[in-house]
Amino acid sequence: MPKQYKIDAVAEIESKIESNAGVYVVSYNGLTVLQAQELRKQLREAGAQMKVYKNNLVRIALENKEQPNLDEMLVGPLAYVFFEEEPVSAAKVLKEFAKKSKGVLEIKGGISDGQAVTAAEVDAIAELPSKDQLLGQIAGLINGFARDIAVCVNGVSSGLARTVQQISEQKAA
Template sequence: MPAQSNIDMLEKVKGSLEASKGVFVVDYRGLTVKEAQELRRALREANAHMKVYKNNIVRIALNEAEMPNIDDMLKGTCAYVFYEKDPVEAAKVLKQEADKLKKMQILGGIADGKAISAEEALAYAELPSRDELLAKLVYVIGSPLSGIAQVCAGPARGLVTALQAVADKQAA
């Protein structure tokens, strides 16, 4: 019979998996408490949170939730970064902190419903965020429209200029 603490931890892992869109697995060996706190704070700003659970319990929770198999990543000292919305923002924070601290390594994870390797997780960090993509989309859509508006207004502007010139000539 499993210990009650393990059963409680399994429920917490299941809750984290259900509340998130995916998870990154991180080897956090060597981080000081202060560095871990700074990492957690940065992740919270990116709508993500980091938890440390037993690897076997995470494996059981993933199997019960019928999520992709990432057993090869669940070795050693692992922390799990659950993101709520956008994997890009969480991946950017992880990459930035890993580069800054030189003690942490991204092992992979689950994004968009499939298992991803460390290289794929780092590739997410190179993508523009959702907000950046929306801003670019608005610019791309708005650019031709403003050009069309200027072209359509051109003849009217020319007519107004010509009428103003005639009015000035008659007034003189």
């Protein structure tokens, strides 16, 4: 019979899986306490949270929640980065921190939108613009189209007004 603390840990992991959009798996072997604190702080600012759990308990929780199988990633001392909604911000923080820590932090992969992702895919996600940047780009495009339409509509009416004025001047002369 499993011990109560293990049952509680699996329940906690399951609730994190349900309440978050995904999870990244990272190897933190060799990370100092100060580096880990700094990484946790940066991840919190990006809307993510890093936790360390036993790999077997994570494996059980993923299976219980019918998530993709990550068995090949779940080897050695690992930390799990749960992100609430946007996978890009957390991936950027992890990628920059891995670069800064000179290979001490290694991204193994994870789950995003219910699909297993590899380390290369997490790197690709980190290269994408964030949701806020994309919304800004879309707003800029819409604003540009609206401005162009306004200029065209204004040009038609001013051209018509000039034509009417020229005709009236010709008739007056």
